[in-house]
Amino acid sequence: MPSDLAAVASLSSVSKRMGTTLALDDLSLGIRPGEVTALLGPNGAGKTTAVGVLTGRLLPDAGTADLFGLDPRRPVARARMGVMLQSASLPDVLTVRETIALQSGYFMEARKIDDTLALAGLGELADRRGGALSGGQSRRLQFALAICGRPDLLILDEPTTGLDAEARRGLWTTVRDTADDGAAVLLTTHYLEEAEALADRVVVIAEGRIVADGTTAEIRASTAGATIRCRTGLPEPALLGLPQVRRASRSGGEARILSGDAVATVRALLERDGACSDLRIEAASLEDALSTLTDKTLKEAA
């Protein structure tokens, strides 16, 4: 449920250079309680860097980061946060239960170990040693470590990469429940279905800047358009030349056209190819909306 409460963590006009790349460019973002915020963007957009600054792992070159009103490097602020990064080393020799018990010991109000095991889908693996876990099972253990302390802020960097469909759905349920219980959740993801299923709010970034911020429906509407599919003999450049076309691709005999005005595009398409068949028009998907948004940024920057 979206909240009007003040942000528990925020970046204010943060810029951060990583090597030669300006990974964050004057970026401001607040994460609110009771809300799942999804950070979406293409590879290299700056998502992990934003998480790094928010969690105190990276220092901003300019601007400020704030975690529960404190510097994110302060242990007292970090104690209220659960984090699952893209990679983490887990103890090889401890069992899953022992690793969770060790981490839970740092928190005053940790969940019961059996509850954490169940929430992360690890009940049957409780006695397996860390070194014997598969990739997906290790991800589940990292998730367990992020949630075991009942954090007020849960940060998940691409949490479901490598998880099977059942584990992914289980994680979504726990993440949703965590936000419904009042915690703030920030997750980065490449999976649009994940943002659609989970997020109250989607923040799209490209080249270190925010290019859209709203619900998934708002983001789709902000690039209002339609996807046209049909069988046509027209080559890609001819499709791109039709009125209002933002992008076009062909696969086999089928063309897929993203248009800002489906009627104008289809009218011209039928004029140019009378043999066009199997014509279907759908509302643009979130994926189409995102590529339009991030493409636009790249073009404006060029």
Ligand SMILES: Nc1ncnc2c1ncn2[C@@H]1O[C@H](COP(=O)(O)OP(=O)(O)OP(=O)(O)O)[C@@H](O)[C@H]1O
């Ligand atoms: N340690 C580093 N040294 C040099 N450049 C870096 C470093 N870390 C990140 N970068 C660059 O900073 C930019 C932002 O990277 P970041 O990892 O934040 O992107 P991302 O949105 O998380 O990408 P992905 O979706 O691929 O995980 C990229 O161009 C990346 O190459």
